[in-house]
Amino acid sequence: MSLDQPRDFVKHQTATRDAFLGGRITLSQPRTGFRAGFDSVLLGSAVRPGRRHVLDLGAGVGTAALVALALGLAENATLVEKHEDTFALAKDNIFDNGFGERAEALNLDILSRPADRSAAGLRDNHYDAVIANPPFFGEGQGTLAPNSSRADARHMGLDELDAWMRCAAGAAAAGGEVIVVYPASGLGSLLVAMGARFGALTVLPIAPREGQPATRILVRGIKGSRAPLTLLSSRALHGESGRDFAPQFDAIFRGTAALDW
Template sequence: MSVNQPPGFVKHQEQKADAFLGGKLSVVQPEKGFRAGLDSVLLGTSVPAGCASLLDLGAGAGVAALCALAHHEGLSGTLVETNAQMAELARHNIEANGLVPRARVVMASATASGAERKAMGLGTDHFDVVIANPPFFEAGTRAPDPARAAARHTDGEVSAWVRSAVSCAHAKGVVIFIHLAQELPQLLAAFAARMGAITVLPIAPRPGAAATRVLVRGRKGSKAPLRLLAPLVLHGAHGDGFAEPVEAILRGRAVLDWH
């Protein structure tokens, strides 16, 4: 449903409140343009237990970080977003979901220099876990508006995103990205140059289908070998509804188990 504009948000932008985790979260997003969905939920629920501090690079309206915070009561989150309108929405969503004491928004580029991050209070070697859903265009699609275009185009900046993420993670911190499966070679190269214990989870739409997304996790300071997991299959063979493990994640009954 459409909702009233949150305070300070640009008035001409139509918005919609979406329920996540079976209604545990209500998140306002633009009705048109880039909208977080399944990818963001999988990213947020992939955060391991026991972490105290999270950094979400390119947080958008905050869905991934809010999913992580909803599942882990001892977790605090810093959401980094470069778009002023989306940053304002993220602030609104943090407040609306009662997470103000545990989360904050910093308006900055995900690939800001170390000096720029320090000036904004984003310390290096600080966070237990850093997550990101870097922008992309899917093959054969066009962004319908400038905001979506800005959110879905990186000009090969994945390596820069990984570099920033690793810099912000503490000495044994975890970095988790979700991206198009076709970007896996670029992601692996960037991860392997800086981390070990790399784990790859392919995400396929149905049994026997090629993966369309990948979740990639690495640990800073580790030299453990890479693990390639069996795919997470989203739907049944006929595409009718989500598979039960995925449905449980979307309903807020479970986190993503990829350990």
């Protein structure tokens, strides 16, 4: 639900205020460009309960990490975002939702040198949950968005997905989980990038409706595990007709349940 009320600190009405989880959190995000949707909410709700510190790589305005905090799945969160304007919104969202003592935002590029990431405050072998919604078009795929932050959220080079997973592996604690939401068409590339670094891979396909091909996947891996891959049954986002969400997803988007997988 969009509250559509720009904040005083935003000039020329460039941001909106949008409610998530049935109003449990309200976030400022750009009026144009990349805007958080159900991918971000599902990602945050997919964190297993009891996590001490969740790291959100490419956090945008902070939706996924703040969902995990609001649902009580994690105690603390670190948000990493490279675009300064989006980073500023993420910082405001942390404090506006009462998470100032439980969350921080780091302004850095995931693809920068490890030394630069460390200098910016990103810790190695520390986070027991790492979540990410990486750019989902390779070079030459899709239409490049004119807005730079949206373009970066949608497109990346051929080797960048592997670099994202390398960063996630370096930041995750031993035994920590890494969760990625991604288009189903990119499953092969994602499994290659994650399989080289994590075990116990679990794949949850999400389809628009029962009997339709999956369009999104959630993949979880465990750092240091050697357990084999598990492919879960596909779940339908909507009912047979109409735009209403299936009960299990409706409960998530209303803020009354986490994703059980």
